[in-house]
Amino acid sequence: MQGDDDATIWVNPSTSGTVGSHVLPFGDNMATLFALGPTNPPIPTRCCAICNGEDYEGISHILSHDVAQTNISSCAAFSLYFWDENSLQSWYCVFHDTTASTPQTPLDPTQPVYHYLPMV
Secondary structure, eight states, X not given: OBSOGGGOBEEESOTTSSXXXXXXXXXXXXXXXXXXXXXXXXXXXXHHHHHTTOOBTTBXXXXXXXXXXXXXXXXXXXXXXXXXETTEEEEEEEEESSTTOOOOBOXXXXXXXXXXXXXX
């Protein structure tokens, strides 16, 4: 995934199970989410919970500005992406520390991106 590094905050655990830049919007099956296709976005329940600072299915997620997690961050917004690029084939959420952050750009700009603000 490429884009503005300042726009993205790291999440732990991530889809890969360790610190990374994205999570699945729910569940743990990338193929099932990918099968929804680019015109049928899932409800991003995990992403909403993380952005609101809540546990999701008993798991707490830490957001930070660095991989080492020495600079903890809060979530101001997140983006839901449909990725169909090599090993990234699914719907994913990426978190941002400001609502003005520039979201990451998919390699294929025709792939959909939805932006969300946390619920209050």
